Amino acid sequence: MAATEREEGTERKPITKAEILPPIINLKPLNFFFDVNRAMSIWPITFGLACCAIEMMSVSMARFDIARFGAEVFRPSARQADLMMVTGTVSKKMAPALVRLYEQMPAPKYVMACGNCAISGGPFKFENQYGIVEGVDNLVPVDVYVPGCPPRPEAILEGVFAIQEKILGIRFWPRPEEIPSPLAEPKKPKAAPDKAESAKA
Amino acid sequence: MELTIANFVQIVIACLLIIALMVGNAVIMVYIERKAAGFIQRRPGPYEVGPRGTIQAICDSMKLLGKQLFIPGNVDWLLYFLAPVMAFLPVLLLFLPIPFGKYLVALKVDDGILLILAFAGLGVISNILAGWASNNKYGLLGAARAVAQSVAYEIPMIMALLAVVFMAGSLNLSEIVERQGTWPWQWNIVFQPLACFIYFVSLVGETNRAPFDLPEAESELTAGFHTEYSGMGFALFFLSEYANMLLVSFVCATFFLGGYKGPILDGFWWTFIKAYAVMCLIVWLRWTFPRVRFDQLLNINWKWLLPLSILNLWVTAIVLKFIE
Ligand code: SF4
Secondary structure, three states, rough: OOOOOOOOOOOOOOOOOOOOOOOOOOOHHHHHHHHHHHHHHOOEOOOOOOOHHHHHHOOOOOOOHHHHOOOOOOOOOOHOOEEEEOOOOOOOHHHHHHHHHHOOOOOOOOEEEEEEHHOOHHOOOOOOOOOOOHHHHHHHOOOEOOOOOOOOOOHHHHHHHHHHHHHHOOHHHHHHHHOOOOOOOOOOOHHHHHHHHHHHO | OOOHHHHHHHHHHHHHHHHHHHHHHHHHHHHHHHHHHHHHOOOOOOOOOOHHHHHHHHHHHHHHHHOOOOOOOOOOOHHHHHHHHHHOOOOOHHHHOOOOOOOOOOOOOOOHHHHHHHHHOOOHHHHHHHHOOOOOHHHHHHHHHHHHHHHHHHHHHHHHHHHHHHOOOOOOHHHHHOOOOHHHHHHHHHOOHHHHHHHOOOHHHHHOOOOOOOOOHHHHOOOOHHHHOHHHHHHHHHHHHHHHHHHHHHHHHHOOOOOOOOOOOOOOOOHHHHHHHHHHHHHHHHHOOOOOOOHHHHHHHHHHHHHHHHHHHHHHHHHHHHOO
């Protein structure tokens, strides 16, 4: 008997797709109401893998403060969390734990791949590399990718907004390019044109 | 007390009002707590959801309502669903004898504080059930800690309250308030400062709040006894935690801070102001002190609070005897 063969009666069941039942009550305003609430309180799971996790910590502290958007409740238990921020390098040793945590989260759940490592392996992608999972989307479905090595805290905030936009189809907050930047058009010194005008007059 | 129809109606109405109070309190306290955390850490806290983040807590509860209800494998499902309900229901009973105002008492009983202390123990049973039923090692450890802590802190708490009961000569909460004057220097906190301090420390331990939140210490125990609860189960635990906080604050206000009496215009608003001042103090404590170790927690209790409270009781009794 070959080593790969299993004993009788212990064969693995073929992987099947979970059956998704249609909701019993399917009213558009009600769904929208719940979606707004879901978007406005995204609780991440306390979970960090490598250097990018430092940026996740700083996004919840003063200056950036993810709490402004109601997403600062880092839940230690996967059962109470909505968002999994994969911040950092996913090693092959860590992969089973990560998948398990993902499976423990209850249904409306979102995954954010933060940093180049979680997106594609980042700096660890080279020939004969043996220990790193190249991209967390090989393991779990990813909703939003936030690039950077590490991404700026603003980028992580932007990732949270992208998830909110994905839930709702609307963006609540103004886009960065819509906010007039103080640096874009340096104000002309006020005194100079006044003088020129008065000289003309 | 006879159970007439008028009585029955009164108690039912009181229960409904108390449920409204509990839910409203949870919504307000979640907001206050997160805002306070933000201000203490120099950040704005919830800000964008609703004007200044005021509807944040409502959004959170609605989200929890819409989460998947999850039963982990090998779980005793009856106990698993019973535990959050059991955490929530006894608190309802505990609010009945509290005198919110002179005439605003749901249940006028002669031994109100006995009722409160007796039924406060039921909350711990729900914690044990939650930890046991969820079949999770962290849950069970958290439940064991909750029991050890609760049993330990109940004793100095009772001793501290007993000193006040000696002074008033009654177990009736309204009577205890009546014995205190309207001005702050006529309140029991002046006559019984040590008892008040001991009560306050054990109140924090009793409600599992930081710095004594060992049953849910997330660095060691994930989330303690509610590790396996998602959605509404978790929300009910949260609700009952805040309701318990409110209850002990009301007892504190009644026993030590003069209840519904205040310098101007006696009334239920004074009870609420005082109780919420105590609540804010608890929130402030939580975001200021680091968590204690478990042996330190029990040492504080058995080596300091218990002997001190017994001494306090003794001195009170002797002084009262001499005054007579
Ligand atoms: S992307 Fe860069 S900063 Fe982030 S975990 Fe990888 S190496 Fe570290």
